[in-house]
Amino acid sequence: MPELPEVETVRRGLTKLVEGSTIKSVDVLYPKMVNLPPKDFENALKGKKIDRIDRRGKYLLIRLSDHLTIVSHLRMEGKYDVELDGAPLDKHTHVVFHLTDGRELRYNDTRKFGRMNLVDTGTEMSVAGLKTIGPEPTEQALTLDYMTAIFKKSRKVIKPFLLDQSNIAGLGNIYADEVLWLSKINPKQPVNSLKPAQIKRLRKNIITEIQMAIDGHGTTVHSYSTAYGEAGNFQNHLNVYGKQGEPCPRCGTKIVKIKLAQRGTHYCPKCQPLRGEKHE
DNA sequence: CCATCTGTTGACTG
DNA sequence: TCAGTCAACAGATG
Incomplete structure (x- = not known):
């Protein structure tokens, strides 16, 4: 999807659908998608609450309880989708977040270019790409x-x-x-x-x-x-x-x-x- | 079948 | 420092 307006649209959609939800468990189906060994990524997210979704440039910042942030970049074709638990998986679903309310937040990405980095909140600027990112294209920031x-x-x-x-x-x-x-x-x-x-x-x-x-x-x-x-x-x-x-x-x-x-x-x-x- | 395209970005080369 | 090339990957198009 993403240029900034598309990522912002995703951010708003995600906010409506999963803000306040709690993650029961996570399945990483394509290990290269995440910055940690899949088991570490899955274990770290168990029981965390999705507090808020922020955005910086084309990056989504999924704010979780316990000072964790998932920095998610959709690259060319990444998409999020919410399904009921157990609905048939899409061929290109690579990460599944099982929520405690019977739904699943899924990350789909045909070309597998997208990446998720799980970091401590406040250290997200250490993620490549956010380190050197320029100002947002707004009246205030882009002087x-x-x-x-x-x-x-x-x-x-x-x-x-x-x-x-x-x-x-x-x-x-x-x-x-x-x-x-x-x-x-x-x-x-x-x-x-x-x-x-x-x-x-x-x-x-x-x-x-x-x-x-x-x-x-x-x-x-x-x-x-x-x-x-x-x-x-x-x-x-x-x-x-x-x-x-x-x-x-x-x-x-x-x-x-x-x-x-x-x-x-x-x-x-x-x-x-x-x-x-x-x-x- | 083959070549070339695609809303991205990071690594490598000289 | 910079421009050019390639790579990650899958599918659509001609």
Whole structure:
């Protein structure tokens, strides 16, 4: 699933369904999914209560009693699901949390990329990825001063720069393409070549686009069954992602798709021209 | 069958 | 420090 809006949607769904529940036992069906030997992971969680679900960037922080936190990253296709005890297991269920009320919280992940780290609450910043995570894409956390500073000191091209979670937390491949289109910035533009007005516009678009996507319960592409919570509907608001060959909603030019830093990248060649000395 | 795609990120290379 | 490549893994698509 996850970019930030999708993870936030999962967080809200999980909160509704399992906040306050107590874990009776845990089955780890795919050992590589967790950071501890499976038996240790299972034993440590027995009898713990789910106090709250937090989020940082694309990471879920499942807060448990006795100062424990599960740091859960869904990567490409991780999903949580709640079933009644004993319902047939999905082929791709890798961790089952049996609850004391007769339900099961299950973690499903077709590609097995997701990871869960069980840590003491307060030490979650030691988990790789959270160590260096950048500010949340919000009005308060993502200040213009910060944006200006990081953009000034890097010569990287902007698309991969936006995907780097240590710069800004939560943007993934879809929203990176979308905010660049909204801001009329070419994905290959070096970040230190952006004008102050462009940085300002980009910041604004990042903040509002992420918020609008959260309000729309995230984006659902392909025919993934929605993890949880409400079905996303933000896919109806996408302007360039997956729209290669279709007319740009702003100028009618055909959207093109290129490969940049190994990721599919969609943009309008007319609205988002590459500026500066470098041409091609 | 084969090549290539996919909402992620961390490790490795030169 | 950085850009490029690959790897984890499974399934869909052409």
